[in-house]
Amino acid sequence: MKLFHFSEDPKIPFFEPHVPKTDFKEQPFVWAIDEEHAPHYYFPRECPRVAFWSSSETTREDLNRFFGHTSAHRIIAIETTWLKRIRETQLYAYTLPSETFECIDANAGYYVSRKAVNPSSVEPVGDLLDRLVETNIELRITPSLWKLHDEIISSSISFSIIRMRNASTNI
Template identity: 55%
Template sequence: MYYHFSEEPGIRRFKPRPSAAFPHYPPVVFAIDEEHAAHYFFPRDCPRVIYWKADSTTEEDLNAFFSHTAAAKIIAVENGWLERIRSTKLYVYTFAEESFECFDGTAGYYISTSEVAPLNVEPVGDLLKKLLGRRVELTFTPSLHPIRDKVVASTVDFSIIRFRNARKQD
């Protein structure tokens, strides 16, 4: 199964549309796999930096990024988003896998160029509780810029979502 998260509760059909993040691609419907679903337990516009251990992660980066935690994945969010995370009502749409193809396996993105009807939709519930139920460390920070720069320059796998909404660097 693949998933799509939205603050809209009643979407009956997902129509392919252009992506601001991938403007060179034709219109598509995006979905996410189960392994990466926690990346989307946030309000749509919430900027976040997510990183996890990869097979190619060096010992130096393992120590730098994971020596302080038992979590397999770390999600960094700016402090200013806490109240919106607490108050957002989010819905998860479930799709059959047939019409989707892998777009980015590292980030768990799947795409369909066809219109897709969800099999099911249900509320996600308490987003913080949902995140804490995963093997994830959630960290809040005044600015995402330092962690983004460090992650991008490292050997960890990562996904950076809605960074255009991050606070401007001081």
């Protein structure tokens, strides 16, 4: 199993467990993402985004509502104001050894380690929009993510909602 950490810093020698700045109640972990969900992180770190896909739990109604006009099996929506930053961001993929990691959210592909981790390798991701195109993920660009956010969380669609604290407050 391949696990990754994405960063705009190309020179991280090791990853130390830490408590997220946004959730002081959380335990200290090193966070990683699995290969299937890695494209959710082909964005600048602080970019708000809503990624969603169907699963065996998805109703036919929701499948038609969210995927009725596309052949894509996964969609990621971002806000318009982030497009320029996506084009300009240099992102690096750190491959992490999986031995000390455990899955804490299979739906979102999140893994954590309680121990420090040395990356196996680091590679530039390249052009982020090109990488998304290569994955056959549909990218949607919208002025605000909030309506989609609200619709997705009350649906039967599988999702991962990332950095919404940075989303536009203009609904």
